Amino acid sequence: MPINLALGDTDRPVPRWALRSAKALPFVVLPHCLWRLPFAFDFSMGIVDPSASPMPWWAPAYVFGLSVLTEALALLCTGLVSGWGEQVPDWVPLIGGRRVALLAAIIPAALGGLGLVVMWDTMPLAWFGLLGFQEVAFSNGWWMLLARVCISPVMLWGPIVLALTYAYYRRRRSA
Secondary structure: OOOOOOEOOOOOOOOHHHHHHHHHHHHHHHHHHHHHHHHHHOOOOOEEOOOOOOOOOOHHHHHHHHHHHHHHHHHHHHHHHEHHHOEOOOOOOOOOOOEOOHHHHHHHHHHHHHHHHHHHOOHHHHHOOOOOOOOOEEOOHHHHHHHHHHHHHHHHHHHHHHHHHHHHHHHHOOO
């Protein structure tokens, strides 16, 4: 059976909200990826850190790689609403054409979503100095506002992945 890599081309219908969320996810994390790029070239983006040292020679490659990896992981979440998330495409060596085991998709997606929630959804605690969390210092309020505007959407990543994972589970659990 040939696989169509189009979103929503699944055995059972994908909820419209899940399809839209999966399509939006790469754009949700994009501002954060773009915010990160100037740091690769030792531009502090208004962050005040007296102990900061010059960036090492490998920093640009690392920061660009991290941004590309972030976008790739966001795109990978489209597998939760796509036919290739239910059956491995034929062109994949050794396992092409096989059905994706439900737990082989659910466990990594759920753990990834929970990890993202822990990593990013504690940021408001730092903004308000709660529970010992501290935000970095900025040279002025405009830099702080820009940072929060660019970084805040990434707080949606974990909850969106968890919601997509639940929708995937409900759709696949019984055919």
